[in-house]
Amino acid sequence: MNKKAVLGVLAAAIAVAYGGSTWWAGSQIKSRYDTAFDELPKQTALVRVAERKYERGFLGAVSTVTLEIGCAPDAAAAVASKPAEGDEAEEDDEEDAGIKPPKQLRLTIRDTIHHGPLAGGTLAAATIDSELVLDAKVQADVEKFFGKAKPLTAHTKVGFSGAVTTDLTVAPVKLAEEGKGRLDWQGAQARVEVNAARTQARYDLTVPGLDFSDARSGITMKMGKLTAKADMDSSAGWFLATGKSEGRLDTLEFAIKKKAAADGAAAAETPKALPTVVLQGIDLLADASIKDGLYTSSGTLKGAGKIGETKIDKFELTSSARRIHAAGYKKLADAWMQSGAVNGCGKGGSKASQAAMQALAEQLAPDLKAMAKYAPEAGLDRMLVEIDGKRGELGYTVSMAGVTDEDLQLPGTALMMKRGALKAHARLPMKWLEKLAETGAESGQTPPPEMVAGLVEQGEAMGFVKRDGDDVTGQVEFSDGSLKVNGKPLGGMGSAGK
Template structure:
């Protein structure tokens, strides 16, 4: 009898502890949910969560409402737009054993409801998703992981048919938005064009798109240090232009972005590599471009100033004007944005194409450039009328190019009909000889090179003053 009483007491004790833990978890999740919404609205002013409803229970809660997205212009007649409302419903099962599917603070299953103005096929597509297709597991440490499954689709458009297989993606991070990561895979997406005047025989296919990224830090998530990447096995395009068959294939596409921070200064870099084949005309020789490389950098962007620019830009997106009238005076807004952007100049930002290179017919060409205006002060930007002169005075431009001589003949041959090819090649060689004679380019074996430096009003071309001065 005593053993039975002890066992009963233990059951009551454990049950009470579990109920207490569940209630505590429910309060924590509710608080975290509210904080997340508040931070989202702060960082993206054109988004607002409206019509919120909460149904709290001991073991589960339901949060629903709509996300109001800025002012969407009316495509018909240039009328003033109206906000777009996207509905949501989050079913939250509280821990410590949410749904008895594992240990954690909560499991959230989300559904999205599109408004009536969205095309019916798209509304039906999202309405057909199951609750578990968007599922988020939340840990007690404030971490989360979301798994997304998009079902296969076949979507009819006026110009053709768009189709894709099942898509999977994941996201993870911290509920306080101090860190996030994502990755996903789209096996294929294809467009089969209808045979009409707008898209005659147009077919497009993207194969094996993979993406991933991560960032962390305080402040706006647009400006947090991190990396993101995307890879595409190949893009294919088949179509018709003016009676000529066109085909293009771009493969081995890799895209990488990096954002770093040195105190308040941000440095961003984007890199793209790929191969490409282009053919215009069924009987034409394909143009093969190999090992395409493009790298662009932006250095020394002042984060707090850029944040002000972003805030102002996004706030404008949430404002709807009266019927037929703009929400704000566009000229005044343009001047204000220029004034704000000018405040970046004292930090000597630099934009550059670090490399643009490709190989064609076995020959490789490269070019690069960088532009900055160092030395400007906060006082210089106080007088907008004199700023342009200051910019010209402080401008620094560096550019380098190295191109194969053989490209002159190859491009001349392809530049028109076969009968005039010899004449076009001769003309191109004459222009090249003239440029060499003027000192604009320098012959370097099988290549021609050119180097330009503009600094504080002086221009050097291949290390010599422009115009011989």
């Protein structure tokens, strides 16, 4: 065989191999689309696939899907647990006649798909460019905010392993009306990476900033750069995602400015200005894990700032949940998301809707009570504020402890009273209480500052608070069906401190 023949055979082989790879990639991508949209309605009662079209070619495809977000039109009938009887049915019909179900939001998303192995010039199983499809009326409204830019776009790369990387962009918004206000949103960018099994996800988010003002209410808000990232494991379900996440907000400024009184209006009728709140260097840290089937999570928010002329040297807030039975929680969360009644569907406030919610609560009650056996605990571990070297702190936890199989036969309220526990504590500098009284004296909402010391002494004599140097402290504990204040059982008024 001569050289030209060999090259011809080789070229044909490459063409066949490439064509086979392209066809395989197209088949895999369509299969993933089918699976994703089949699963979507099963996850929540609030999202449905209203229309869907998939036009597949050899080198690519176009997927167009319309999602309906909100309650289904027939939700009113779906939430009714059973038909009413006799006169009650007629009364329900009359009562519900004037109640309209919430309006649904429809979003149409068009994906332009390029099949691999060379997808849009990139070595990948596929690349996908996504955008919102808007009708003429909506497009005109959107252009008032985004101009000619596409409000939301995404570029996705699908690897040969099935892993997905998506770059998402939200366009900036600039809107200003004389005498009404302005909005300057600098957009947002995010990168999301998900493994083939959709059990591992990483994301990075950047929001450059926001500047907003409303002349009618006098509200102004400025937000500096926000960044966030996370590395999560969702193999136990998205409600039980584990891993670490962190974020940082450079600055946040909020104020309500006093407006001039309108002609003929009394000064007291005009909104009062509130001190400008400025928060700086705000860090958010979160962590979650599952061990021996029990879920634990914690989150911390901390930073510094200023309220009016008062400088906040430090603030910190930490909350957590511990020993949450993962399987039980997932079952409750799935039922909650899949219930139209719980999500406000149907004729909100109607007897049928209320009955459906009651039926769901009764259905889930045994699972909820069973979780109590694992001694779950949650609360605000600590909220701390430091100003001029003075520190205020408070916190609380609620939990269940020592629950037995026999206890689970009790009604929910009786179980809580028997095995529920609450611990709360607070520490506030005396100077802060005096300052708060001084600030609120003008409105008559607080006692005069000179009365604060006397009231604290009275509370101390009754055992409700304690003095610890320059601070006022208090502790409350409920357990084993009894209440203690500062370590002593709560007796009659005036006897707690004796």
